[in-house]
Amino acid sequence: MSNIGLKIRQAVPSVDPVVANYAVGYIQHISDSTEDAVLSKQLDIPNEVKFLKKILLSSGGDPNKVGKLSLSIEGILTKKLRDNMSKLKIEGDTSKRLLDPSVLRLQQRTDTSAAFLTSSVDVEHVGRQMESRVDKRKLKKAEAKIARKLAKKKDRHVKYEASKLLDEHKQDDYDSFFLKVNPLEAGGDGGRSKDIKVDGFDLFVGQAQRILSDASLTLAFGHRYGLVGRNGVGKSTLLKALSRRELDIPKHITILYVEQEYIGDNKTALQSVLDADVWRKQLLMEESKINERVDEIEKLRKEFEENSPEMKKLDNEQDDLYSNLEKVQERLADIESDKAEGKAAQILYGLGFSDEAQQRPTKEFSGGWRMRISLARALFCEPDLLLLDEPTNMLDVPSAAYLARYLQTYPSTVLVVSHDRDFLNEVATDIIHQHSERLDYYRGCDFDAFYNTRAERLKTQKKEYENQMAYRKHLQAFIDKFRYNAAKSREARSRMKKLEKLPVLDLPEVEHQYTFSFPDPEKLPAPILQLQGVSFSYKPEELMLNDVDMDIEMDSRIALVGANGCGKTTLLKVALGELTPTSGIVYKNHRLRIGYFAQHHVDALDLSLSAVTWLSKKYPGKSDEEYRRHLGSFGISGSLALKRMDELSGGQKSRVIFASLCLNNPHILILDEPTNHLDTPGLEALAKALKNFKGGILMVSHDVSMIKEVCTEIWASENGTVKKFPGTIDDYKDYILEEADESGVVKRR
Known part of the structure; x- marks a missing residue:
């Protein structure tokens, strides 16, 4: 029975480790039960083994191998049961036999220890009275320690179901929810450690989908962790579990999570931030x-x-x-309450709220600006554990730069989910990689260091796996050849033992790589798309764009940057012809085809249809198989292409839009925040596709890494003007931060 775990893995190579451990434990339980007089009479070993066989077959086991293993296990257990029953007939039920007094005293020690704590009654010892010399205080302390260990051992198997977390609290319950998670009396921490360590926990979405198995979470106070992983692995669910203390976080550690946009009301933006600190x-x-x-x-x-x-x-x-x-x-x-208003105003200003905007009612702001209010509220509270989920998705480049600078001097622990490579490089001191139901730690790494280190790890693991498989093959070949050879049988048995003792290595998991590609358009003579002296206003007295001159050619790689609300999307719509300029001319080549990715691209989709049906209606003329093959190249493969699109994730919907852009064979791509919702493999695929695209690109994005990869020109939108910036995107960020430093915005108190 000692090698049962190995035999199970050999019979079912793809078995989940949890299932394998359960099977080993189950067999051991049956084996132990054969030694108990009462339990052994109730054992039905064939049925028990039949149940185990079903589990292994459902885990992908080979029927022949599982059948042989089941017969072997049944034979061993039946023999053991028969031997124990024979022994029982000869010796009787030993559990009911009289024991030697000294043995009896040893057996009863656990039962009598509780009495020692409350009574000074002497202990009967082989017919005489003897005064107890047990130190009651030490005994009580030791028993409490054992109880804690047992409780901890029991707790590690608890399954924390994230379904309990999905009932979002309402805004009017914010105060009570805050105080429930962060009780007021927990404020005086008494100098206790604020490090977080949660060992051996499982995390589920609902009852079936497990996202973490026997995982350990370790967060050192004051470190800033970037939580990365592909879309759908459960990063946001882990953050929600932490934010509601579904995991065992010490009560004196305060927690706050930016999870949803602020629900607008008549409070000013400034007051809403002040009220966040309950x-x-x-x-x-x-x-x-x-x-x-x-x-x-x-x-x-x-x-x-x-x-x-x-x-x-x-x-x-x-x-x-x-x-x-x-x-x-x-x-x-x-808590420096007297400085609170200045601190709140400082944070709001850094996130793009002017003095005037800070005094406006929150109900007047759009969803994106309300998300900024939520972020400002969290930063203002300054919890011991700050949880951020894609915080840069709704931020422009200046605000993202401010947030990164602010977090660099944040005094407590930060756990941030982000796919923004540049943001993580600036903020993260450590990276946690969530994949395959586990958490891997890369300490002292920003995103680039993590990426390179992980690539080396995978390369090493792959080499170890290949070397072991070659060695296994070599041993197996010798065994097969000389197993029944009298002269070599001893050596063959020796190699069989070596083979059994070899650890089972799994082939390193490699994340699926997407390959986007945009078709090469035919060349068009210049000018292709030209804006001359373009001005635009929604209100006559307020110019959004003023006298803009811009040329977009087949070789253009333009990034349009600036604060939200300064007219970037408006400029794109004027260039597309969706808005008519107040003055000036927009010239387009009459053969020009434009591929447009809108910031709110989901509005363009009919979510009641599948991706295949939607493409066939929008661009008819191909077979379903051709549409599916085309979608597959953008990561929408298999059943995803046939699902209703309202069941797809945000990143999957984005990839459907990119797939549709190709069918138009565009000369120019106009992209408004194309990186939102894409995970790291998706971002890499998009960057590579845009670099290889033979047409022109005009892109609005907050993702600095994407801009660095793709764009060669930076155009800045400020105060109604749009002009080419003399430098790189890093120069632009420095320029923004220098201005902020001069105004004192990003200097922390």
Whole structure:
């Protein structure tokens, strides 16, 4: 029975480790039961083995190998049961036999230990009384330690179901939810460690889909972790589990998660950020109530005589109120409540909110700006564990640069999910890679270092696997050749033992790589697309674009950058002809075909249809097989191409749009935030496809890495003007941050 785990893996090479461990434990349980007089009479070994056989077959086992293994296990267990039953007939049920007094005392020690703690009764020892010399305090402490270990061992097998987390709390419940996750009394941490370590946990979405198995999460206080992995592995679910303390996070560690856009109301943006710190809000309310009651007592004092019982009662109440007020004010001083408004305004300004915008009601802002308010609220609270999920998706380049700079000096722990390579390079001190139901740590790495290190790891693992497979093949060949050779049989048996003892290595997992490709268009004579003196305004008194001159040719690689709301998308729509300029000319070559990726590209999809049906309606003339093959090259393969598109993820919908752009065979691609929702393999595929594209590109993006890879010109939109920036995207970021430094925006308090 000692090699049963190896035999199971040989019979079912693809078996899940959890299933393999369960099978080994199940067999061991049956084996142990044969030694128990009561349980052995109840054992039905053929049925038990039949159940085990079903599990192994359902895990992908070869029927012949599993059948042989089952027969072998059944034979071993049956023999053991028969031997134990024979022994029972001769010796009787040993559990009911009288024991030697010393053995009995040893057996009863566990039962009597509890009595030692509460009673000083002497212990009966072989017919005489003996005073107990046990140190009760030490014994109690030891038993408590054992209990904690047992509880911890039991807890590690708990399955934390993320389905419990999916009922999002409403905005009007924010205060109660905040205080539930971060109790006010937890504020005084007493110098306790704020490192986080959660060992051996499983994480599920619903009842069936497991995203982490026997995983360990370790977060050192003050480090900034980038959580990376392909779309769909459960990164956001892990963040949600942490944010609601579904995992065992110490109570004195405060947690906040930016998970959804702020629900607008009549509060100003500034006030909504101030109200996010519920501790401060509650303490200020408490301070106000105490002061009101103190004022009431001062008025009541005039109605009573100096030494009357009523006056003494008021004096005692007033003393208690002053004592509580002192504690409240100490807490407010600890959190620097007096500096709160300046800090909130500073954060909002860095995220693009002007002084005027900070005083506007939050209900007047669009979804993207409300997401920024959510982000500002989290930064303002400054929790011990800050959880961010794709924070740059709704940010322009200036705001993303500000956020990166702000987080670089964040004093606590940050765990951020992001596919923005440049952002992670600036922010992350460590990388956690989530894949294959586990978490791998790359300490002291930014994203580029992680990427290179992981490539080396995979190369080494692949080499080890190939070397072992070659060695296994060599051993097996010798065994097969000389197994029944009398002269060589001993050596063959020796090599069989070596083969059995070899650890089972798995072929390293390689993430699926997408290969996007845009067709090469025919050449067009210049000019192709030209804007001359273009101005545009939604309101006559407010110019969005002013006197813009721009040429987009077949070899153009232009990145359009600037703050949100400065007219970048408006310029794209004017170039497309969707908006008519107030003044100026937009010239297009009459043969020009444009492929347009809209920021809100989902609006262009009929989500009730499959990707194949939608493409066939939009670009008729091909067979379903051709559409499926085309979608497959963009990662929409197999059943995904036939699913209703409302069941696809954001990244999968983006890839459907990219696939549709190709069918138009465009001369120019106009892309508005094309990187949103794409994971790392998708971003790499898109960057490579755009670099190889033979037509022109005009792109609005906040992804600095994509701009570096693809674009050769930077055009900046500021205050209604759009002009070519004299430098690279890194120069532009430096320019933005220098301006911010001069205004004092990014300098932390």
